[in-house]
Amino acid sequence: MNKIFGVALGILAAIGGFVDIGDLVFNVAAGATFGYQLLWVVVIGVVGIITYSEMCGRVSAVSQKAVFDAVRERVGFKAGLITLIAAEIVNAMTLTAEIGGVAICLQLLSGLPYRLLIVLAAIVLAIVVWIVNFDWIERIFGYGGLCLLVFAVAAVKLHPDWGAVGHGFVPHVDTGNKLLYGYFAIGLLGAAMTPYEVYFYSSGAVEEGWTVKDLGLNRLNAIVGYGLGGFLSFALMIVGGALFLGKGIDPATLGSIAMGAEVPLGQIGLLLALIGILFAVAGASIDTLFSGAYDLAQFCGFEWGRHKSPAGAPRFTLTWIVLLILAMLAVMTGVDAVKLTEFAVIFSVVALPLTYLPILLVANDKAYMGNYANGRLANVLGILYLVIIMIVALTAIPLMLLTNLGQG
């Protein structure tokens, strides 16, 4: 009974922790630009992240190796180093955008100066990571992120055309601007299949000491956690379509996204939206922070672990501290968190094959994985997504340039 309760709590935290700043920005902007037409892309993205994280979790449970262990072992030092650099650049961009996002939310809640809040956000995150037990970090930010469910209520209250919403789940292109449509499709896929989430997930599996006995839990976590988390993405896009599209509003700030709950639900909707965004983005920044430290430590063979004391894993600790300081300094330059998010998502898509391909190869390697190598379904999905990811990675930058960062 306790185990079922634990799994349920974990899933709730996963739902609340699914949405990050990339999901917020791209889902609402896609809704505001194309209505519900791109809902089908979210489904593809969610199935993609389920496929990817299930493979990573399985590889970790069977081999006790996280993503960057497997990458270095499979592709060697040079290629692995390129992958590491690409992953760290994307991580740093994402972290910077997230710290900025946390500061913006705090400012919208408190009215205090933005730069002061950037420093405050970084200090509070560092203290939380330093002193709070990780299980509690996961719960606090995951449950806080559940406030984002207010967007589901807002979506219903905005009375969208449910027929059009249903039609959105069927792939179709109903616009003259196919390049912009393509750009948003890629952004949505990138936002759903954020690599840092997978690095974090697989490292967690190693740290929790998963074995083959935990493969059922791995599957359940991946399918239910990410699947239900995707529900929030639908809600965000529906809000974007129902509220902003008809009025011709381009929601270019996090405050605009929060207005998606304020307009239909008033003050309480606004506060829940801001608290939900704050917890979701702050939780994601902790995941990203750890992810950056995990990647480097696993690649270089340092001691690592979020459950270890700073003295037990000094280089790991130093890495996340340096990453946090760099991100804080980058936000202080005045970079636009929302624009940076778009860059981070697009670059994450470009870098995605670098880690996806080695993991697919390892998960498919019977000599390595034994009876737990990819089955038929995992293989079909794995290869299908490899094709999708390659196409998306190759077209992401050209589309970003051709659409002037999605401005049309």
Place this chain on the structure above:
Amino acid sequence: MGSPRIKRFHQHHPQAVTRCLAAVCAAALLAGCNGGTVDQHALKQDAGTIASLATEGELLANDVSKGASTTYFARVQSDNLRKQAANLADALGSRQTSAGIEPKVRKAGKLAGQVAGQLARLHHHPVNRTVAKSVQHRLSDLSDEADKLAK
């Protein structure tokens, strides 16, 4: 150590990434400078942005007038929108213009300035419902004007 396919992939990828990074940086610089001549297409886009900012401000002002927002949110968000409108007004006032559309560009710049002005009123009076109602009506008119310009 690794399959030939992976090795080939990693041999080719860094150059592609470098080229793409350079292209993106150049594009970002251009976009960041808000430079170049304002042509018909740019005018339409900028007018659309002005209409978007005005409409979003109108929604916010409406919520303030109903007591459906919070003081800090209204103050900060109206200022965020104001800064965007003011930047656009500055850019439209200083950039070169294609022949024949200069009056429209100047009008767009003026509209952006007026939108910024209304948003500044909301920023300074985030709990005053009377001011919010007046700002809402004015922004609605400005949004309509910007929409006409965008067509």
